Amino acid sequence: xxxxxxxxxxxxxxxxxxxxTIGGIIIPDTAKEKPLKGTVIAxxxxxxxxxxxxxxxxxxxxxxxxxxxxxxxxxxxxxxRQSDVVAVLA
Numbered sequence: 001x002x003x004x005x006x007x008x009x010x011x012x013x014x015x016x017x018x019x020x021t022i023g024g025i026i027i028p029d030t031a032k033e034k035p036l037k038g039t040v041i042a043x044x045x046x047x048x049x050x051x052x053x054x055x056x057x058x059x060x061x062x063x064x065x066x067x068x069x070x071x072x073x074x075x076x077x078x079x080x081r082q083s084d085v086v087a088v089l090a
Contacts, residue, residue, distance in 0.1 A: 003072060005044040005079060010054050012038040012067065012078045037061055037089070038078065046082075054082055059089040 005011050015037045039059055046052040054060065067080030 003042060003077070003079075005042055007044045008047050008050050008052065008082045009044045009079055010040050010082055010085065011042040012060065012062065012080065013041050014038040014076065014078055036064060041077065043082075050082065052082060054085060054088070060085045061087040061089065 003011055037059065040054050040056055042056055043052050043054050062078070062080060062085050066084035067078035070077050070079060
């Protein structure tokens with residue numbers, strides 16, 4: 001089974017949250033910031049009004065509360081509209 005986004009949506013695999021210690025204190029998973037960067041895994045075909053600019057393999061930045069989280073075969077993904085992506089990293 002494979003996930004294929006529809007219309008102007010993209011499937012993104014979020015980057016792993018960075019593990020930090022502050023003065024020997026380990027920050028628990030619940031207190032970690034959600035990553036705002038990820039890799040595009042799949043894209044929809046676009047709409048008649050909006051051409052798809054993103055492609056699979058692009059590394060992107062997105063808003064803090066953008067997209068819908070889903071888990072598929074033990075891996076976490078985000079599905080969001082192309083317009084929720086704020087930048088492509090070169």
